[in-house]
Amino acid sequence: MSLFIINENNTYKDSLSVYDSLPDDEKVLVAPRGIFVDSPALLIRISNKKGFCEIYKFNGDPSIGFITIAVSPKYRHMGIADKLLNEAIRKAKKKGVNKLIYRVEKTNNPSKIIAVRNGFTLENQTKTQLIYVMNLK
Secondary structure: OEEEEEOOOOOEEOOHHHHHHOOHHHOOEEEEEOOOOOOOOEEEEEEEOOEEEEEEEEOOEEEEEEEEEEEOHHHOOOOHHHHHHHHHHHHHHHOOOOEEEEEEEOOOHHHHHHHHHOOOEEEEEOOOEEEEEEEOO
16 A cells, blocks of 8 residues: 655655654645545545645445545645635536535544535534535535
8 A cells, every 4th residue: 555645844755654654743644545546436636735635436426525635734724725625626516426525523623614614514423523515416
């Protein structure tokens, strides 16, 4: 398994051993590669050196997308997540995605704010996560 990593210096690494050797505060943005990124489940990937937003087919259904967003700490609170998310939503609509699902850890206040600010509604929750949904139809 290899990983795509953006650390605080915004340098890209492609190695699980490099990731394992990083201090915890540098294990910032990790997108599994080979498992998801190169998978037919990936519908959309918007990325730059500041962060990324990905939408995957949910349970193999291309009309439902599962969202992943990450922004490097250096660029947080600058609207980067909103820009990445809005571009991904725009592309999802063009690809025929009808519903987006965004799972957020209950302790992740910035992600909860991003979800609500961008039109997601809280649909469900688990012990540790909130499940936000956006209908695109």
